[in-house]
Amino acid sequence: MRRAIYPGSFDPITNGHLDIIDRATMIFDELIIAITSSTSKKGMFSLDERLSMIESIVEDNKKIKVIIFEGLLIDFAKNYQSSIIIRGLRVLSDFEYEFKMALMNRSLDSNINTLFMMPHEKYTHISSSLVKEVTLLGGNVSQYVPQIVQNKLLQKVKNN
Numbered sequence: 001m002r003r004a005i006y007p008g009s010f011d012p013i014t015n016g017h018l019d020i021i022d023r024a025t026m027i028f029d030e031l032i033i034a035i036t037s038s039t040s041k042k043g044m045f046s047l048d049e050r051l052s053m054i055e056s057i058v059e060d061n062k063k064i065k066v067i068i069f070e071g072l073l074i075d076f077a078k079n080y081q082s083s084i085i086i087r088g089l090r091v092l093s094d095f096e097y098e099f100k101m102a103l104m105n106r107s108l109d110s111n112i113n114t115l116f117m118m119p120h121e122k123y124t125h126i127s128s129s130l131v132k133e134v135t136l137l138g139g140n141v142s143q144y145v146p147q148i149v150q151n152k153l154l155q156k157v158k159n160n
């Protein structure tokens with residue numbers, strides 16, 4: 001059983017994340033989407049809101065599990081008996097941070113390997129933060145996120 005972990009803030013999940021998820025599930029038997037709160041970014045959605053959005057989007061794919069976690073990723077990986085971390089690389093500017101993170105995780109646990117995947121070109125400029133910003137400013141993000149995410153984004157803006 002080949003299992004991989006795709007960790008991230010997913011605040012909220014975008015079509016770019018989903019593109020990586022599709023590619024990863026073609027390679028692995030099981031993919032755990034591990035939602036974590038970022039220490040540096042203030043979230044728009046609670047972890048539970050992110051979980052329920054993702055669960056409803058991926059419910060038809062039996063290879064996927066969605067789990068919230070706090071703490072060190074290598075501990076989470078050990079708990080779930082996986083040594084593969086999936087990360088998406090969009091543009092060169094992602095590289096430096098991802099490179100340091102991958103090496104840090106591997107130096108904390110030498111069994112851990114990070115696998116980088118590139119999304120389709122049409123998603124390389126999409127990020128959760130940009131999608132939030134565009135929505136807050138009144139722009140339409142329907143081509144970048146699933147319908148359910150767009151509805152939740154609009155609800156948040158309305159309630160603010």
Ligand code: ADP
Pocket residue numbers: 007008009010011014015016017020038086087088089090094118119123124125126127128
């Ligand atoms: P984090 O705060 O851990 O970076 P994100 O939710 O922003 O969490 O991203 C999780 C992972 O998904 C990261 O590896 C990031 O590079 C990747 N990712 C984010 N947006 C995209 C996208 N549009 N296409 C491909 N990968 C992406």
